[in-house]
Amino acid sequence: MDFQPTQEQRDLRAGVRELLARRYGREVLRAAVDGPVGGSGPAGGAAGGPAGGPAGAVVDRGLWRELGEAGFFALRLPEAAGGVGLGLAEAVLVFEEAGRALLPGPLVATHLAAGTVPGAAQGTAVVTAFDLGGALVTHLGEADAVLGSAVPPAALLRTGEPVRSADPLTPLHRVPPPVDAAGADAEGRAQGRAEARAEGRTQGRATAYGDEGALLTAALQLGSALRTLELAVRHAKEREQFGQPIGAFQAVKHLCAGMLVRAEVARTAVYAAAVTADPGEIAGAKLLADGAAVSNARDCLQVHGGMGFTWEADVHLHLKRAWLRAEQWRTAGEAEEALAADLLATAGP
Template sequence: MDFQPTEEQRDLRAGVRDLLAGRYGREALRASVDSGVCVDRGLWRELGEAGFFALRLPESEGGVGLGLPEAVIVFEEAGRALLPGPLVATHLAAGVVPGAASGTTVVTAFDLGGGLVSHLGEADAVLGAPALPDGSPVRSADPLTPLHRVPAPAAASLPASPDASYAAAGAVLTAALQVGSALRTVELAVRYAGEREQFGQPIGAFQAVKHLCAGMLVRAEVARTAVYAAAVTGDGAEIAAAKLLADEAAVANARDCLQVHGGMGFTWEADVHLHLKRAWVRAEQWRTAAEAEELLAAELLGSAP
């Protein structure tokens, strides 16, 4: 059996990467950080026109008609580019909230515990909520993920989806974002290790740095494999494992990337810290490590003789 991406899936990845590179490159990322505007409405509509949000919506309903594996590929590229905004919630809202599929409506969700909602101030709707609730701003670790606290409970407002629960799909897509970030920090670490010199040679020539970068790559690829498998099977335990591995890969790789960069990595001019801060926030979205561990434990106990 061939588990390699199909030609259509590779073309999809290339198309999304080209779109984001041209529309949301490093200059746009830094402009978002400086301005505090996390959701570019023009870009959001362009994503809608490209089918980003309607990717899994049936063609009969105006969507692209693809599946979760293709969505994972697309979201991996968004994670690689550190594209901000409630991407997962708006994607899940396609076909449910008017304008979500086309990108004319920005939809967020109760995807964090403690009544926290991301991007509430920039959203037009909250998935599963009858109206946009009021919220109080809460300081966020990630400058591109503003948070608000609202009195509504988090999980109770998520309705069931016809093909899979929103929580499960949200966990897979968030894991894909994490994988994209983990792979990107590998690229950043390797590039910097090849450019920065110590004692007359690139630091990448030193064994300790080589081992660090190799460990980052292994961690990211293991997580990517788990996320792809979860997207194909839709199995609850595999989804939980994929989210655990992806969260670990994104956070640990960003930390190791910081170590490769040394003092430079801690400066505001470097992008590494943005990957770490985003990874911290995503690790708390849709399914936390504790929730995933509980689900895995229940699955293991249930299958025990």
């Protein structure tokens, strides 16, 4: 049995990479980082958001619509419903490319909302979610809807407060926990949260979208891990010390080799989970992809040396985004609990 991507899948991945390289290359990324949201950097404080959006915005609405037209968000909708009619395997490939490009925005939530929120499939609506657990929401100020919540973003903004984010391109807000459409009272909400915790779930992630959200986030992490591997290898070939490239030194070779192993193991796990859609394999894929993204970014910093820690280098952006994604949809602790439960169920009495 051949588990390699088909030619059609490779073409799809190449098309998404070409689109993102044309519309969200390094120059655009750096402009966004050094703009209002990334204003802590040396060049912060530019007026207005991407594509003429509001100040502080990081979602480029023009690119968002272009992604919608390309089928990014409607990829798994049936053709009869105006979608592309593909599956999780193809979605993982395109999300891997988005992670490689460090494309900001609630990509996973908007993709998952394609069949339920008007405009999500076409990219004319930005949809966020309670995917960080507790009461934290990303990109709330730019969102048109919140996945699984009857409360509009504007109402949540009025009762919430901004929270400083490690990632300069992922704004955070702390808001009251989501309320169901019937408007459950405080006691009922507290009881519901207690029951959710007892079942090993986290508020906001205990939804029908949990496994799919975790897998697509793992694909984003995989793309970042592969990109930092590329950055490290390229720098190791170009940077010279003592008359030779630093990649000739054993310590640097070991760092790059470790990065390759982590990325390829994560790739195998993510691709396998995309084919099987097994909850246990998805939990393992998320765990491995989170570890690969964070550890590869750290090792890439080491390969770059002192310059890797500067604001001008892109490596720290991958590390900060990897930290945040590791808390989205399924944390390491939640993935470990899911894997343990799966192993116990498989083992039987």
